[in-house]
Amino acid sequence: MSRTPVWKSITISLTDDIAQGRYQTGDKLPPEVKLASRFGVNRHTVRRALSEMADQGLVHARRGAGVFVAGQPTDYPIGKRVRFHQNVARLGRIPAKRALSLETRAAGPHEAEALEVEPGSPVHVYNGLSLADGQPIALFQSVFPATSLPELLDALRDSQSVTTALRDCGVHDFTRVETRITAKLATATQALHLNITEGSPILRTTGINATPDGQPIEFGRTWFAGDRVTLTVSDDNSSVSDGV
Known part of the structure; x- marks a missing residue:
């Protein structure tokens, strides 16, 4: 049975955080380095997960400022x-x-x-x-x-x-x-x-x-x-x- 890619698991976990209200609309997510430490992965993997969330309209990046929650379910x-x-x-x-x-x-x-x-x-x-x-x-x-x-x-x-x-x-x-x-x-x-x-x-x-x-x-x-x-x-x- 195929395993879920790590980046997709991170996407699911962060999406659940938003759904549970841990992050509200407009909140800034932790920086990539902290998320990488949390999930035990490199920053490239975190970046892939955040890119997927952005494609889904859940977050948006502000150049030089970070990644912010775009909306809640x-x-x-x-x-x-x-x-x-x-x-x-x-x-x-x-x-x-x-x-x-x-x-x-x-x-x-x-x-x-x-x-x-x-x-x-x-x-x-x-x-x-x-x-x-x-x-x-x-x-x-x-x-x-x-x-x-x-x-x-x-x-x-x-x-x-x-x-x-x-x-x-x-x-x-x-x-x-x-x-x-x-x-x-x-x-x-x-x-x-x-x-x-x-x-x-x-x-x-x-x-x-x-x-x-x-x-x-x-x-x-x-x-x-x-x-x-x-x-x-x-x-x-x-x-x-x-x-x-």
């Missing part, structure tokens, strides 16, 4: 009303979504079960990227029953917001009826989109949203960059479970 509440724009804007950050693909295809068995439609039924699929202050924090895939929402793809092309598009199609309210959370490692494609290294920790959530009468209208999968998002569970009687 975004709290992302998981509850009955999961709304990306509201979650991010509430923290004073600027939310945005970038569509990667929009298509209509046949539902797979798991998607059909979640949406309570027949396997092979047409579904609309929205693949995209969620950003906060221009930094990617999550990849997502949303699947909708095409028969009951025939105009949804056009609405999504216009707004890229699921909430707005559903409202334009006559669905004015929906709530989360189930969420599952699973720890994963980023694939090469996921890492490319999220601007992280392949094999970095990510959090995958799967969820089902339904109308007030209990009709499922969205089956969603989201892959969060593990060092940029802290998932929090709100006490609103939503169903949340660990994935397998």
